[in-house]
Structures are given as C-alpha cells and as structure tokens.
Amino acid sequence: MNRDANRHTNQDKNGLNRNKNGLIEHGQLFIGGTMTDPAGRAVIDVVSPHTEEVIGRVPHASREDVDRAVAAARTSFDSGIWADRPPAERIEVVTRIKDGIAARHEELARTVSAQNGSPYSWSVLAQALGAMMVWDCAIAVARELSYEERRAGALGPLLVRREPVGVVAAVVPWNVPQLVAAAKLAPALLTGCSVVLKPSPETPLDSYLLAEIVTEAGLPEGVLSILPAEREVSEYLVGHPGVDKVAFTGSVAAGKRVMEVAARHLTRVTLELGGKSAAIILPDADPEEAVAGIVPSAWMNNGQACVAQTRILAPRAHYAELAERFAAAASALVVGDPLDPATQVGPLVAERQRRRSLEYIALGQREGAKVLAGGGRPADRDTGWYVEPTLFGDVTNDMRIAREEIFGPVICLLPYDTEEEAVRIADDSDYGLSGSVWTRDAERGIEVARRVRTGTYSVNTFALDMFGPFGGYKNSGLGREFGPEGFAEYLEHKTIHLPAGHGEVPGAPEAPEAPGAPGEHAGGEV
Secondary structure (H helix, E strand, C coil), X not given: CCCCCCCCEEECCCCCEEECCCCEECCCEEECCEEECCCCCCEEEEECCCCXXXXXXXECCCHHHHHHHHHHHHHHHHHCCCCCCCHHHHHHHHHHHHHHHHHCHHHHHHHHHHHHCCCHHHHHHHHHHHHHHHHHHHHHHHHHCCCEEEEECCCCEEEEEEEECCEEEEECCCCCHHHHHHHHHHHHHHHCCEEEEECCCCCCHHHHHHHHHHHHHCCCCCCEEECCXXXXXXXXXXXXXXXXXXXXXXXXXXXXXXXXXXXXHCCEEEEECCCCCEEEECXXXXXXXXXXXXXXXXXXXXXXXXXXXXXXXXXXXXXXXXXXXXXXXXXXXXXXXXXXXXXXXXXXXXXXXXXHHHHHHHHHHXXXXXXXXXXXXXXXXXXXCCCCCEEEECCCCCCHHHHCCCCCCEEEEEEECCHHHHHHHHHCCCEECCEEEECCCHHHHHHHHHHCXXXXXXXXXXXXXXXXXXXXXXXXXXXXXXXXXXXXXXXXXXXXXXXXXXXXXXXXXXXXXXXXXXXXXXXXXX
C-alpha cells in the first residue's frame, strides 16, 4: 500500500491503523493489481459519522485513472491470463481471497463501521462475515458450473458454451460495501472476467484492505482495479466503451442514469436498487415472536438497507397491542458509538442522510401519521449524524412515508382488515425487493409469499441466502445476484452447431424433414 503515507502507523483504541497525522491515509490507487500514483491531485476526505471529523483520506480517481484501469482490465481479459485459466485454478485463487477476508474480518468490520456508522456487531455479521459467506457460496456454485454442454438440437447435435462476458464495471454503495462488492466480484472473477471496482466516496477505506487481500491471494495483474470516485467519474466508467458489463447497486434514480449511459454502447447492465418492503403479520401470529423477528430487520444497519422491512402490516384487531410492542422495542434500541459493541443503532452515513430522515419525519406528521417512538435527534448526541429509531403509527399506504424509500431509521405501521387487503397493500408499491410474513401456519405463510410480487420473501424469519437468486421486481432492479442465476449475469452463451454424427446426444430427436420436394428449401433464408 502507499508506504510513504503509512510508514509510521499506530493503532487507535478501536484497532484502526492511523498515521502520524491521526488519519487512515492512502496516497495511491490500486490499478491493474499495482499501487499506482493517481493521475490527478484531488482527494476524498472520509468523515466519521460519529465524530464528524475527518478520519481518512484517499485519492479521488480521475477519468485518466479510469482509462488506465479499463485498459489494464481489457489487456488482462483479452490475453487470457485469467479467463483462459482452468476453472479449478480460478477457484483456488478466489478461495484464498475468501480466506483472507475471514482472517481480517474484524479489521474490515471496524473500518466499515468507522466510515459509515454501522453498529460494529452488525458489521461483523453482515459487512465482514456476510461478505465472506458470499465468496464461499459463490465458490460452491462455481464448483458445479459447467462451461460446455452438449444438447440434442432439432437439426443436429449442439455444443452450448458459457464464456465470461469480459470487462466488468462494478459500482457499489456505502451501506454494505464489502458484501455488495463480493456479490459482484465473486461471480465475475470465478467466471474469468476482469473487473474495475468503484467504491463509494463515503466508504473507500475498506477497499484498500481488499486490495491487499487479493494481491496476497495471487490474483494476476490487470484483473482487478479499485477506483474511489464521485458521480461524474462513476458515470464516465459506466459509459466507457471498453466495459462489457455494468453491475450496479444504488438508488432508483442513479440506476436509471446508469442504464441510460450504458445504453450508448449497448453495455449489459444489472441493477440492484431500492426497496420498501412489507412485513405482514397475520392474525394468528405470535405477537412476541413477530416483534422480536421484525425489529432487527426493520432497523438493521441504522435503517440503511434496501431489504429493510420498512412497512409493518398489522391486523386491525391486534393493531393496538402490536403498536405498543413495536414502540417499546424501538425505544429500547441502544443508540450510540458505532464501534461500541453494545450499540444497536449508530449514526447515518452523512449529514444529508440525517437531514433527509428528519424531513421525512416532519412530512409524516404533516400527513397525519402519529409518532409512536423516536421522532428526532437523540437528546444526548450533540455531535454525529444521529436520528432516533422512529416508528410511525396510523399510516396509510398513500402517504409518502409509506411509498418512498427513506433509507433511515424510520418505520411505518399500517393496519389492515383482511389477508387479501394485506397482500394488496404489500404489492401497492413501486418496489418489489424483499418482504416477510408472520403466522403460526407455515403453509398459509408460503401461500402469501407466492402472491406478493417481490424478489425475495421470508416466512416467520428474515433471511438472505446466497445460494438463492437475489434481486427485485419493478423499480427494485434488473437481473439477479447470488446462486447460479447470479453467475449467468457474467456469462455469454454461445451455440456451436456440430456436423451430423459428431457428438450425437443419446436419445436425440431426428431432424424434421422440411416440407416440399426433397432437397429443396422450404422457403426463406436463415
């Protein structure tokens, strides 16, 4: 890493390595597998959401840096240094990456928490070990993946090949940077692609740890570059003619812009966007179990999670009891320093996010919703971008607080009368990413899950399994991540028509005889 900037480092009380200026500072960019001086002098200051002080500094990648990174990726891919390796060899290298993340998971968790305010206990599970799980599950999928398949065609034997798509631009957000990066990097690298990874400017520090890990794992030069940058440079990367595929996670507005820019070169795009997921509590549900299960998935990561259960649908007959239970649970959540292991809700990533949440809280009150818990800044937090865990009651689904993604610790409780109405409310959304149902009758819950149009759904739990496809309906995105379906997004499919008698598949149907006289075309050209 940038040896000059980090020559004299000391660990602070949280185990973070800081230089003599008290900063986690890097002066170079990871381009093509090598630490390289940036083309420009612009820098990104990383600000602690807890103290509001600068804790780190990294170079801001420029367009020239993007050109160098894409050229390195293009060269490495076209040369076959990685793509032409046997899959087993790629799996070996990626397994070492996964092992490196496991070995440094506490350091990764501390770094992410310091940057974006995630509670450390949640960062260990989701930011670090969750990322490791993504890599691990992807490796398991890769072991079963076939890159060639013989099929019986209607006109003769076929050879169907799966080939890496090429150079991938992977753009990741600040809320779960390591997990989202893994969701893109793991299948891309395992299939043989080369990648330019673009971390968010709010959270670039952990990407330097990742650079160290992939270097130590033996990833060939040119296969991976990491470029922290703001929106303008991100857009330049997405629209670069040397990029074959864009994998993006972020807001709906940004996703639409990504799609628009990528369309100039017909670049393939997958988009994992926002959510406004509904947790349906059926009348027969155990209220204590439902509240205990929903609260962690509603306020997870300080409410900064696209899959958060931000709309809780309660049967009207039990609404008062559930409202009281949820309000008590929200009020009991421990708010504080994200690096304190006891903290359950930390600060939001930036002042703009705090302002956004507070504006939605004010809007909800104007719309007629009732604040049941929270509703402002914690009285004991003079510094830091904190917002109290907030619960709104008496919410109707036409209110903006129920329809728009707030991306903060603000949850809506909505009453319903019938199961059909609950499903209708859950579906009455521009989003379709996640959701859950809570009931003593699991089969009934499964039937509800089948009816709600959303990409992932849980019955009597909240889960995100990396062996199953993850993605959204409607404005929640395009394409899927995780599982074999996620791998398919990084592969091209080629059909090779084989000569008759070569590689025949047992049981193949005979080619149909064309209508008309023998030896004549039936009409039209192919």
